[in-house]
Amino acid sequence: MINARPGAIPILAAVCLIGASFSLHSAAAVTQLVEWDFENETGLALDGLDFGFSEVSSVRLDLVAIGGSFNLTGSGFGIDSPGADDSDAFDGIFSPEGLQFSFSSSGTLTGLKFDRFTESANDAFSLSLGGGPGKTYTKADLTSDNSLLLNQDFLAGETFTLTWESGNGFGLESISAQMTPVPEPEEYALIATGGLVLFAAIRRRQLQRKKNPDPAFFS
Ligand SMILES: [Ca+2]
Ligand SMILES: [Ca+2]
Ligand SMILES: [Ca+2]
Numbered sequence: 001m002i003n004a005r006p007g008a009i010p011i012l013a014a015v016c017l018i019g020a021s022f023s024l025h026s027a028a029a030v031t032q033l034v035e036w037d038f039e040n041e042t043g044l045a046l047d048g049l050d051f052g053f054s055e056v057s058s059v060r061l062d063l064v065a066i067g068g069s070f071n072l073t074g075s076g077f078g079i080d081s082p083g084a085d086d087s088d089a090f091d092g093i094f095s096p097e098g099l100q101f102s103f104s105s106s107g108t109l110t111g112l113k114f115d116r117f118t119e120s121a122n123d124a125f126s127l128s129l130g131g132g133p134g135k136t137y138t139k140a141d142l143t144s145d146n147s148l149l150l151n152q153d154f155l156a157g158e159t160f161t162l163t164w165e166s167g168n169g170f171g172l173e174s175i176s177a178q179m180t181p182v183p184e185p186e187e188y189a190l191i192a193t194g195g196l197v198l199f200a201a202i203r204r205r206q207l208q209r210k211k212n213p214d215p216a217f218f219s
Contacts, residue, residue, distance in 0.1 A: 030180075032178070033176060033178055035056065035175070035176045038072070038077040038171075038175075039076060039174075041054065041056075042056075042174075049070050059103060059104055060103070060104035062101065064100040065079055065097075066098040066099055067095045068080045068082060068085070076172075078171050079099070081093070081095065081097060082094075086168070090164045093169075096164045098125070100159050101159070102154075102159045103157075103179070106154060107154060107180060108154070108177060109151075109152040109176075110149065111147050112147070112162070113148075113172075113175075113176075114142070114146040114147075114172060121167040121168045123170050124138045124165040125137055125162055125163060125165050126163050128161045129152065
């Protein structure tokens with residue numbers, strides 16, 4: 001049992017509560033750039049699968065392959081369809097290959113990076129969000145290093161769909177997003193504990209007042 005001055009525990013609890021709320025508020029205000037690297041960890045996690053996920057900085061990216069299975073080779077990352085396609089590229093030899101992806105938290109999609117993407121081959125893909133109409137992107141929309149720079153807000157679980165549209169195929173190198181980190185469970189626990197201690201202390205005081213009314217009230 002802690003021997004503290006009456007009032008010390010509620011003050012301590014209030015300080016905890018304010019501190020935790022402040023840290024939550026500041027966590028919510030700061031976003032961080034998170035990148036999923038398909039030629040390394042993310043590609044390795046998905047290699048050979050039809051669907052899977054890759055977690056970076058506590059943010060989970062869920063992916064579903066369209067037209068085949070995810071495939072990572074020394075040349076890059078793409079879809080291997082059942083047949084003699086370009087097995088490590090998103091192509092349309094049999095059917096338009098692509099992928100659907102969604103994030104575990106809300107954020108802003110800032111970039112998609114590709115390889116083997118050329119104007120001469122007429123490479124193009126479409127990108128849509130939440131089942132809406134897809135927008136077509138060609139080499140003219142990409143930077144010199146084959147990045148598509150975006151500023152597209154999304155909610156947790158909202159699905160993007162990227163699909164091959166024309167050309168001889170391309171690989172996906174990375175997906176980048178500005179993410180708002182979700183508060184850690186410990187932060188919620190701290191707030192809950194602070195709130196409970198404060199509530200208990202206030203209730204105890206009310207009961208004590210009932211038992212021993214403050215003489216000042218009757219003088
Ligand atoms: Ca194949
Ligand atoms: Ca392919
Ligand atoms: Ca190409």
